[in-house]
Amino acid sequence: xxxxxxxxxxxxQPGGSLRLSCAASGFTLDYYAIGWFRQAPGxxxxxxxxxxxxxxxxxxxxxxxxxxxxxxxxxKNTVYLQMNSLKPEDTAIYYxxxxxxxxxxxxxxxxxxDYWGQGTQVTVSS
Numbered sequence: 001x002x003x004x005x006x007x008x009x010x011x012x013q014p015g016g017s018l019r020l021s022c023a024a025s026g027f028t029l030d031y032y033a034i035g036w037f038r039q040a041p042g043x044x045x046x047x048x049x050x051x052x053x054x055x056x057x058x059x060x061x062x063x064x065x066x067x068x069x070x071x072x073x074x075x076k077n078t079v080y081l082q083m084n085s086l087k088p089e090d091t092a093i094y095y096x097x098x099x100x101x102x103x104x105x106x107x108x109x110x111x112x113x114d115y116w117g118q119g120t121q122v123t124v125s126s
Contacts, residue, residue: 001025001026002024002025002026002027002098002115003024003025003026003115003117004022004023004024004025004096004097004098004115004116004117005022005023005025005117005118006020006021006022006094006095006096006117006118006119006120007020007021007023007120008020008021008120009094009120009121009122009123010121010122010123011123011124011125012086012122012123012124013124013125013126014086014087014088014124014125014126015085015086016086016124017082017083017084017085017086018083018086018122019080019081019082019083020036020080020081020083020094020096020120020122021078021079021080022034022036022078022079022080022081022096022117023076023077023078024077024078024098025077028074028077029072029074029077029078029079029098030053030074031053031100031101032053032098032099032100032101033050033051033052033053033098033099033101033103033106033107033108034050034051034070034072034079034096034097034098034099034107035047035048035049035050035096035097035098035099035107035108035109035111035113036048036049036050036070036079036081036094036095036096036097037094037095037096037097037109037111038090038092038093038094038095038122039092039093039095039119040089040091040092040093043092045095045111046061046092047061047108047109047110047111048060048061048064048068048081048094048109049061049064049068049070049081049109050070050107050108050109051070051071051072051079051107052103052104052105052106052107053101053102053103053104053105053107054104054105055071055072055074056104056105057104057105057106057107058070058107059107059108059109060109061109063089064083064090067083067084067085067086068081068082068083068084069081069082069084070082079096081094081096083122086122086124087124088124088125089124090122090124091122091123091124091125092122093119093120093121093122094119094120094121094122095116095117095118095119096116096117097111097113097114097115097116097117098113098114098115099112099113099114099115100114
């Protein structure tokens with residue numbers, strides 16, 4: 001069974017950092033582009049970042065560019081989202097998602113993904 005599991009969320013003060021992990025089970029991430037999305041209360045789900053199948057292509061939402069970094073470790077079947085300089089407006093449930101693709105170096109932050117995790121809560125508050 002194909003599953004994605006997010007971890008690493010929590011409560012952090014403004015300006016702090018967190019690293020989210022997205023671990024895959026039941027399949028290898030080598031053939032998948034991965035996206036990170038978030039949804040705050042009362043808001044629509046937003047694409048935050050993505051990384052291409054090869055890792056050569058990445059994209060970031062304007063609101064997180066320069067603060068968040070996405071990376072992947074295919075040997076560990078895991079994708080990471082390093083979040084620095086966190087702001088209260090980053091508070092949301094963060095989801096990772098996977099899409100099977102033959103495209104090596106391009107990814108999208110549009111919610112066109114096949115498999116989704118259950119999410120991890122990130123709260124930025126003093």
